[in-house]
Amino acid sequence: MEARSGNAAGKWSPPPHASRVVRQIHAMLHPRNIVVVGATDKPGNYAERIWNNLIKYGFEGGLYPLNSKREAIWGVPCYPDFASLPEKPDHVLVMVPARFAVQVVRDAAAAGARSATIVTSGFSELQDAESQRLAVELQQAIRETGLAVTGPNCLGNLSAGENLFTNIDDRIVTMKAGPVAIAGQSGAIVMAIRQALEDRGVGVGYMVTTGNEAGLETTDLMNYFAIDPSIRVIVVYLEGVRNTSAFREACKAARAAGKPVIAIKLGASEGGRAAAMAHTGALAGSIESFDAISAREGVIRARGLDELVETTECFVHAASPKGSRLAAVTLSGGKRGLLIDAFSAAGLNFASLSPAVSEKLAKMLGPGSIVGNPLDAGFAAVVDPSVYMQSIKIMIDDPDTDIVIIDSELPKAPHELRERNLHRVNEMAATANKPVIYISTMSIGFTEFTKGLRQSLPHIAVMQGLDRAVGAIKSLIEYAALPKDVPEIASSSTASARAMLERMLKNAKGAALDEVASKRLLKAYGIPISKEAIAQTSSEAVKIARQIGFPxxxxxxxxxxxxxSDVGGVMLNIKNAAEVKKAFEQITSRVKKLKDKPKIDGILIAQQVKADLELVVGxxxxxxxxxxxLFGTGGVEIELMKDVALAGAPLDAAEAKKLIGRTKAGVRLRGYRGKPALHEASVIKALVGLSNLMMDAGSRIASIDVNPFLVNSRSGLAVDGLIVLNNRAAKASGDH
Structure with a gap:
């Protein structure tokens, strides 16, 4: 057997304006040839398994093993170095030990290679000094050579249109380009997702395992998939987001292209975040923060792999709905009830049928039938099976429905009537201009017959598990309602506010600004604060109190x-001068007795604000x-209620209003059970001001806590405020 050579050029090429990274990725997924560096015939090794897959699936480009110690391997010539190859290397599979991998990358680039996949592990996923050193050297080599590199510590890629499978997976792969692209840091999970989608008849055009992401990141792959016309749905597994702004831009690109990004994100628990660190060296943040930022860009986060598969199935096969008016047909009264309960719990409801549709259904179903939505056609269908299909057609044809759900599952073996019905519904769905979705209320196994039947029904979604299906349908509705482009929001702060911020950060000494300094800065950013002044003596405190007015x-x-409050440093409801003097002395005495002897800058005397609602903003x-x-219910109820919502900065007034609307506090703010509406405008102003302050500070402020922010019908005021500094970032920024 001779070493294979040839040319595997992709039919689609990135447009001239595409970024360098996009062109690099195209070269990696559509290579002219593949060189396996570290070829060995040791039984079961990764190099041999990948070679066998390339042969099995018929990659049409050149295939060259490289090992300086072998003249032949796997029945073909084995080359000692890149210079000995029959043609310039294009894509290089690096299978050598970590200590040799960096030089292989440099040598490959020097020989003309455009891309590489480093399967080898032993870099940043390990914590020892040598592995960390090698990781730094590898990143430097990738930057200097300009190679498109996936890995290290990854399991290879799939490019179905090229019959390219540089992966160790020995399960059967249907090498047929499909509308889904998958990328992620865990090779095992990405491969499992691909297999599950294939079992469901969902074609995967690309699968890329990114490993430690020393070169290409999942974000880069998202940008490529966003412009590849063969891809309609992007699936990602994220252990960590290294560059938030780049991630957001990639999400925006996908959304502008009308391609949903469905994500699994590690880090929903402290243990999950720790696992991400151990696995790829990624820094995983809180899942709430990920949701707050990515949801605005249109990312759909699945809570598990099963949910991800169902959601992907839904987006691949269901048309984009024009609205949220649901219709359903079932043959069971019990399942009708389950449908109503499940969708209602998700905030979705079935549309009321128009009189014309109700009359048509009643006439068809006959006397004694209960016409409603969902429609239970079971009793009438026993008498006349054709009633079932007629009911489905009426629901699909109804202009007052946006999504039609059919309670049924695919048969596991040939069944003439059910197969005929499924194909008829598939034909209806092809011209319906609305999604038609089959739901099996429980998960069932797909037989080989089921898989084949499913692939013959491209116009209907087939979903398993009622709860997962409901979540996917809700995501479908919400995604369809998003504007195509994410509006750009810039800081609207004043020059004087920014100047004050710079002065305060430059002169800050401790871990935080004190309350007086914090509130001065908050006020500069348009956040209303209570009347107050700082006193150095008890007599000065009395004078300030009289000027403000009691209490x-x-x-x-x-x-x-x-x-x-934890150290007895706050006293409320002070009604007269004697109580002011007493409060001054008691607070001072308590603080002076503390073990760490904190420096006292004075006692703040502030108006006591009467409020109808205590909020937290920060x-x-x-x-x-x-x-x-952050926005939500504040004061002493913050821990009890846990009624808070997050949004990614920057915010404008419209985004702030949306944030408020996601909480119970927002309901109370706008008037609840006959109570008057409160001063929402002051809250919106505070949220926008906080966003501006955080964006202007860059990474130099760790957190801002305003609790409580007190609101009544006339105004809203910040009566407390604390700005905690990110001293490490401030130190790194020099003058800042």
Whole structure:
């Protein structure tokens, strides 16, 4: 057997304006040849398994094994180095030990290679000094050579249109280009997703395992899939997002192209975040922050692999709905009830049938039938089986329905009537201009017959498990309602506010700004604060209180005390001068007795605001996803209610209003059970101001906590505020 050579050029090429990275990825997924560096015939080794897959699936480009110690291997010539190859290397599979991999990358690039996949492990996923050193050297080599590189510590890729499968997976692969592209850091999970989708008859055009992402990141692959016309749905597995702005831009590109991004994200628990660190060296942030930022860009996060498969199935085979008006047909009263309960729990409801449709159904079903939506056609269908198909057609033809759901599952063996019905519904769905979705209320196994039948029904979605199906349909509706382009939002802060921010950050000494400094900065950013002043003596405190007007509040001011109430540093409802003097002395005495002897900058005397609602507003710099803004029920109820929502910064007034609307506090703010609406405008102004402040600060502020933010029908005021600094970022920024 001779070494194979040839040319495997892709039919589609990126447009001239495509980025360099996109062109690199195209070269990697559509290579002219593949060189296996580290070829060995040791039984069961990765190199041999990948070689066998390339042969089995008929990659048409050149295939060359490379090993300086062998003249022949796997029945073909084996080459000692890149210079000995019959043609310039194009895509290089690096299978050598980690200590040799960096030089292989450099040598491959020097010989003319355009891309590489480094299957070898032993880099940043390990914590020892040598592995970390090799990881740095590898990244440097990739940058300097300009190669498109996936890995290290990955399991290879699939490009179905090229019959390319540089992967160790020995399960049968249907090498047929499909509308789904998958990319992710875990090779095993990405391969499992591909297999599950294939078993469901969903074609996968590309599968890329990115491993440690020393070169190409999942974000880069998303940008490529967004412009490849063969791809309609992008599936990603993320252990960590390394570059939030690049991730958001990739999501925007996918959304502009009308391609949903369906994601599995590690980090929903502390254990999950720790696992991400151990696995690929990624820094996983909170899942709430990921949702807050990615949801705005249209990302659909699946809570598990089964949900991901169902959601992908739904988006591949269901048309985009024009609205959320559901219709359903079932043959069981019990399943009708399950459908109503499941969709209602997700905030979705079945449409009321028009009088004309109700009359048509009643006439067809006969006397004694209960006409409703969902429609139970079971009793009438026993008498006349054709009634079932007529009911489905009426629901599909009804202009007052946006999605038609059919309660049924695919047969496991040939069944003439059910097969005929399925093909008829598939024909209806092809011209319906609305999604038609089959739901099996429980999961069933797909036989080889089921798989073949499913592939013959391209115009209907076939979903398993009622709860997962409901979630997928809700995602389908929400995605269809999104505008195609994500609006750009810039900071609307004033020059004077930004100047004050720079001065305060430059002069800050401790871990946080004290309350007075924090609130001065908040006020500069348009966040209304209570009347207040700082006192150094008890007599000065009395004078301030009289100017403000009783009752007042007294609070210790110290950048070294983050939680004043915990140390007895706050006293409320002070009604007269004597009580002011007493409060000043008691707070001072308590703080001076603390073991760590914090520096006292004074006692703050502030107006006591009468409020109808206590809110919390704030921001935080998520370790992975960047700045997020928080809103919810505040005060002493914050821990009990846990009624908070997050949104990614930056925010404008419209986005702030949406954030408010996602909480119970938002319902109370707008008037609840006959109570008057409260001053929502002040809350919106505060949220936008906080967003501006966080964006202007970059990474130099770790968090801002305003709790409580008090609201009544006339105004809203921040009566407390704490700005915690990210001292590491401030130090790294030099003057900042």
């Amino acid at each position: 007042v509040v007294a609070k210790v001011v110290s950048a070294e005390i983050l939680h004043k 921001t935080a710099l998520d370790a992975e996803m960047g700045p997020v803004v």
